[in-house]
Amino acid sequence: MVHALRRAGQRLRSGGSLISIRPHETQLPLVSIITPSRRMPVARLPTPGFDDRQSAADAALERVVAERRFALTGIRNHRYRSLLDNPSQLRTYLELIIPPRPRFPPGRRARLHELWRSRPPGSKIEIAEWIVVTALRRR
Amino acid sequence: MAAPLDISAYPPDGMEIRLIERFTTLKGRRILEVGCGDGRLTFQYAPTAREILAIDPDRPSIEDALDEQAALRVPNVTFRVGSIEQLPARGAPFDVALFSWSL
Numbered sequence: 001m002v003h004a005l006r007r008a009g010q011r012l013r014s015g016g017s018l019i020s021i022r023p024h025e026t027q028l029p030l031v032s033i034i035t036p037s038r039r040m041p042v043a044r045l046p047t048p049g050f051d052d053r054q055s056a057a058d059a060a061l062e063r064v065v066a067e068r069r070f071a072l073t074g075i076r077n078h079r080y081r082s083l084l085d086n087p088s089q090l091r092t093y094l095e096l097i098i099p100p101r102p103r104f105p106p107g108r109r110a111r112l113h114e115l116w117r118s119r120p121p122g123s124k125i126e127i128a129e130w131i132v133v134t135a136l137r138r139r
Numbered sequence: 140m141a142a143p144l145d146i147s148a149y150p151p152d153g154m155e156i157r158l159i160e161r162f163t164t165l166k167g168r169r170i171l172e173v174g175c176g177d178g179r180l181t182f183q184y185a186p187t188a189r190e191i192l193a194i195d196p197d198r199p200s201i202e203d204a205l206d207e208q209a210a211l212r213v214p215n216v217t218f219r220v221g222s223i224e225q226l227p228a229r230g231a232p233f234d235v236a237l238f239s240w241s242l
């Protein structure tokens with residue numbers, strides 16, 4: 001990763017911006033059932049191997065700043081939500097994520113189906129995800 | 140016939156661009172996008188950028204992007220199969236390098 005950032009630095013003009021958009025390292029995707037009157041969190045979805053990859057990305061960004069190739073301009077976290085009509089759409093949603101994909105912890109998928117079967121009319125499944133935008137400026 | 144499902148695991152269109160533009164404008168800029176995939180994000184900012192080189196190592200994704208480019212008639216984007224490490228170290232400088240979900 002650090003090689004990719006260095007090469008990007010070679011191709012940026014002085015003062016140019018390097019922007020990274022990626023999933024948040026610690027805020028795991030959260031699946032909830034939204035009824036007309038309440039929100040019922042069901043599970044946070046860990047992604048196997050994700051921590052190592054995100055740590056490597058963080059280390060690479062810190063490295064090119066430490067090398068004084070770039071200066072940190074800022075970091076912003078942002079949450080976005082998707083509303084789905086049923087568990088089948090949730091399965092499709094998760095399959096659209098480039099591997100490695102988040103997974104339900106043991107027992108939580110069954111819990112989702114249990115809650116979904118007893119849902120009041122008008123309920124939805126919500127998946128909330130967090131992204132982090134990191135901005136660097138080429139020195 | 141059932142309506143097609145409109146499901147995306149990415150943020151809603153425009154959200155990422157608004158976040159990026161809190162740090163730098165993309166308007167009128169020469170942009171290098173690394174990990175462009177099928178051009179999902181590229182086509183959101185292409186109308187205002189000056190010129191874009193969008194690269195991704197996944198050939199099928201680039202082929203999808205080229206199909207979409209032809210359909211949308213977007214003239215200022217060059218899609219290329221490859222990684223940033225394969226990009227020559229020297230060349231016309233970019234104003235912005237965008238790593239879209241690719242670090």
